[in-house]
Amino acid sequence: MPVLVYTESDQGKFKKAALEVASYGKAVAEAMGTSLTALTFKVSDASELGNYGVDKVLNINSTNTFNAKIYADAIKQAAEKENATVVILSASADSRYLAPLVSVGLSAAYVPNVVATPSNLSPFTVKRTAFTNKAFCNTELSTAIKIIGVSNNSFGLIENKAAAHIEEFSPSLATSSTSVTSTDKASDKVTIADAEIVVSAGRGLKGPENWGMIEELADVLGAATACSKPVSDLGWRSHSEHVGQTGKPVAANLYIAIGISGAIQHLAGINSSKIKVVINTDPEAPFFKAADYGIVGDAFEVVPKLIEKLKVFKAQNA
Amino acid sequence: MKLLVCISHVPDTTSKINFTEGDTKFDTTGVQFVINPNDEFGLTRAMWFKEKQNATVDVISVGGAETEPTLRKALAIGADAAIRVNAEATDGQSVATYLAAAAKEGQYDLIIAGRESIDYNGGMVPGMLAAMLDANFVTNCISLEIDGTKATAIREIDGGKETISTVLPLVIGGQKGLVEESDLRIPNMRGIMMARKKPLTVIETATETSETHSVSFEKPAPRGAVKLVEADNIDELINLLHNEAKVI
Numbered sequence: 001m002p003v004l005v006y007t008e009s010d011q012g013k014f015k016k017a018a019l020e021v022a023s024y025g026k027a028v029a030e031a032m033g034t035s036l037t038a039l040t041f042k043v044s045d046a047s048e049l050g051n052y053g054v055d056k057v058l059n060i061n062s063t064n065t066f067n068a069k070i071y072a073d074a075i076k077q078a079a080e081k082e083n084a085t086v087v088i089l090s091a092s093a094d095s096r097y098l099a100p101l102v103s104v105g106l107s108a109a110y111v112p113n114v115v116a117t118p119s120n121l122s123p124f125t126v127k128r129t130a131f132t133n134k135a136f137c138n139t140e141l142s143t144a145i146k147i148i149g150v151s152n153n154s155f156g157l158i159e160n161k162a163a164a165h166i167e168e169f170s171p172s173l174a175t176s177s178t179s180v181t182s183t184d185k186a187s188d189k190v191t192i193a194d195a196e197i198v199v200s201a202g203r204g205l206k207g208p209e210n211w212g213m214i215e216e217l218a219d220v221l222g223a224a225t226a227c228s229k230p231v232s233d234l235g236w237r238s239h240s241e242h243v244g245q246t247g248k249p250v251a252a253n254l255y256i257a258i259g260i261s262g263a264i265q266h267l268a269g270i271n272s273s274k275i276k277v278v279i280n281t282d283p284e285a286p287f288f289k290a291a292d293y294g295i296v297g298d299a300f301e302v303v304p305k306l307i308e309k310l311k312v313f314k315a316q317n318a
Numbered sequence: 319m320k321l322l323v324c325i326s327h328v329p330d331t332t333s334k335i336n337f338t339e340g341d342t343k344f345d346t347t348g349v350q351f352v353i354n355p356n357d358e359f360g361l362t363r364a365m366w367f368k369e370k371q372n373a374t375v376d377v378i379s380v381g382g383a384e385t386e387p388t389l390r391k392a393l394a395i396g397a398d399a400a401i402r403v404n405a406e407a408t409d410g411q412s413v414a415t416y417l418a419a420a421a422k423e424g425q426y427d428l429i430i431a432g433r434e435s436i437d438y439n440g441g442m443v444p445g446m447l448a449a450m451l452d453a454n455f456v457t458n459c460i461s462l463e464i465d466g467t468k469a470t471a472i473r474e475i476d477g478g479k480e481t482i483s484t485v486l487p488l489v490i491g492g493q494k495g496l497v498e499e500s501d502l503r504i505p506n507m508r509g510i511m512m513a514r515k516k517p518l519t520v521i522e523t524a525t526e527t528s529e530t531h532s533v534s535f536e537k538p539a540p541r542g543a544v545k546l547v548e549a550d551n552i553d554e555l556i557n558l559l560h561n562e563a564k565v566i
Contacts, residue, residue, distance in 0.1 A: 096441050097457050104450055136538070181470075181481045184478050184479050239494070
């Protein structure tokens, strides 16, 4: 009874979160003494999954664009075909959309925001975040099939050579009266959900015309850009960049906050990031109490210097 | 159009989070409870449907009598009637099951819940509810228009957004964007007085078995003090991030 992971791809290329759930799935499969199967949609070359411990790949070619009902039905049928007792998804927007539907379809308990491999297999127990990252909750799942949503960057990518034997899977899928009529997405940018580093800026930047240096810093670091709530409310940056309690959650390895004072609602959303750096002119800004490293200084002086020094560092460490 | 808004009764963001009974229960001592922010955006959008498209708006919550002030607040904001399912909200799946039973009874065209609650952040109730009702479902919803039985919604995706065309009955996982923060309504005295006379129905129900069980809680290890680096010593910051934190 293998472990099943849903490995998301975009234009046939695996998302980083997909490789992370594969790595996590491999660790769970090993603990259970079983194999790891991955489900993919429209992937012509799934061999990359073999680097992260996937033994078998079920690839579905029949669907076109993402549709939650149809994709959830496909995951359910893949789990049934494989007799999987553990199904693992990422914390991406699409995976979080799908998991509750799969949960009802399989009558399986679902626990999202999981940050570690199961501490116990019987009863099956996982550690998840709760109270917007202010606490952890050890949670038991009592159903025959268990669904886990793995928090971003909580496990990392672990290489593990496996066969990744590819099999075409053509289930008869559900139909849906829901369809996507248009998509508006920057294709060349790192998304907050997939980023290891996030560079975020606030009202301290004084105006949208000053974001050039934020984008340049993100570019040097291979990071995603984000912003505070006031900045998105003022329309300086799009709402999809707003991070915090009512915006997107961030669980990056490194979060750099520039000109953000650190309101409690902002900190709640970015708390599960591992290392936080704050750059702010005000030494009394609450963010300094939540950060690992801080610079008291003017963003307009510090950021250009940081970009320059990082370029040198990157060139030396390339 | 019959509309149901699901309201989660959650600790205010500024609450201190503590646990009791050997770290097995959330300590509600001194905690202020509010309407879950993501639900409040949905409730405010529902008021728009009520005022512009003659929708009737019911609100529902799962919980004990202590959740009634939160439902009364929703009535004061403008909902027509409230339902409280008298049961303990133990996990997302049991809450969705209670809500689904009440929603079937009420034959709603549109159900708006928050994309997630700010206490457990599971984001599972709206999707499970939709699956249980076999209704269409859009989550992370930042815009919603209804025209007859047709609905147009915008969903936030990783790195952008997509426009979705669907039909009622529909379940929405709403968030900021459905309305803006400046559109949120503070109940006025007239609203509060009227809310007292509006129906609040308590539904008694058999206890659902939870599929998950919170065994224990723990708090993150206390954080060390911030390490300050001088603004003219950027090399030191890069050194710390590379050699100490190992994140670049």
